[in-house]
Amino acid sequence: MKLKVGILGATGMVGQKFIELLSEHPWFKITSLAASERRIGKKYGEEVRWIVSQDVPKEVRDLELLPMDPKEFDADIVFSALPSDVAREVEKKFAEAGFVVASNASAYRMEEDVPLIIPEINADHLALIDVQKKNRGWDGFIVTNPNCTTIILTLTLKPLMDLGLREVNVATMQALSGAGYPGVASLDITDNIIPFIKGEEEKVESEPLKILGKLEGNKVRFADLKISASCHRVPVIDGHTEAVFARFDREVTVEEVREAFENFKPLDLPSSPEKLIIIREEADRPQPRLDRNAGRGMSVVVGRIRKDVSGIKYIVLGHNTVRGAAGASILNAELLVKEKII
Template structure:
């Protein structure tokens, strides 16, 4: 991997765009060569255009980089990481793919498209075979690969090892961090001293995306998993880290100890990718873990922590929603694409 791959970030000034820049700083394979954002940011240096809100400083390699318009003719890159709003991404990402870019998207615009891979590398790397189908169908030189919703991506790695027990039904109640809505997404007056028991579109995503992720790819299409999923999503006054209470019904009725062993033994081999966590699932033995403040940064924010595995089967899962659930997921997808020779 001696030659760097040129990478661009679309929607670079937003919350997820900033996480992309953080994830790509000093990356061994990808070099940030383009930052694209809205017209009001284009033409400015990134340091002036971005209202940087992460705990680290703006990386020196992008501080003085000029922001360009979100236009494939203006972006100098081989792969672009999309942090665009979904309604905008529907048009723009297709334009980039048509022009030959590999698009690793965090947006929801193409997740449900039949010929677009929706991928969590540890769960369904083989679904990347849809890229060839997509290019044939659409006549694109490039392609789009998506990662799932931030709450879905925390739950699905824990469901994958349960498939061996005949997973039939899942119920999940989420407690989702405010960062999932963006900096201006939830006002302080709405969330402080409060819980908001509704997140627009979230429950529908949690009930449908896992069926595609856990489905089987036959070389031309995906047969969705036959699992009944019911979700109830809540916004809570936590900065980062989505917590989920999960109930799983399985035909084989495994014991809590069997489920724990399945989690501990879930160690997919992706080939030592830079963003890949050492442990996909971390099992906490403490009665009161996982907790967002204590566990969200495990595995550099890419691990999912589980605990309270009880008869039923019931357990708690928690992960970092803007790293594992957003930017880090797209970067991991792109690393796998490179490993496969797709970049």
């Protein structure tokens, strides 16, 4: 029997991506959808402006949109695609009411007792769930996934940690879908690059330190790593591209980095890709249009691994609304099931 799942913020871009990815999921069945107050009581298929694929999946077309009230939800797991300011209050209400909340929002990511999870990297941080429930008196709990840019970057940093990684500079070229819908005005982004995304650099510089940190008792000791980020919006629909400059505490070769990437294995979960990090040998890859859907959007693609004046540099690309958002939350929920936490 499939577990029942609900989605908060179901009509937005990430909410739609949740529905697309969950529509034929082997473990989960969508039973509850919530949206803004003005949409309550309306059928999802009639109300949503569907933009992530050809058609609204038939199993959700006639679902009635619900208020963001735990009493209205019939679900074992609630996925949150809410804006951060709304998520802080709404996710708390659902956790208090006993729901498992798998959140894509940033509201609780950096709270000491809230797991910030990339399953292939820090599944052991799920031990914070018990700490969270005890600290807050909640019957349920919140588990978060990182910022989209953070996920794509950190999946490549983890295998480098054993090589003595000490400092990272990253310049990002981020897709329009990362800004939601309708996103960036066409007259701002056409024939242009916008060298600022509010709050993004701070997330990219701080979230990997928690993810790559070690669980010690009731808290995470952040990784001893320096990260400096410059984030930019570019006229690409989907797929974040990142230029990474990594420095180590010893001399590291391209071959060592390549081997570390190749040996970083995916988990055995329904949404896991066959290969976690795909290395492209061509001089001009990865490219968003060609590579964003690798591994059904759940792989990251690396290319141009080469020596730098003081370390190694490479390009990494990932699908920001799949691996970087909805797919990440779904993978977290699958991990919770596999670990028998739900």
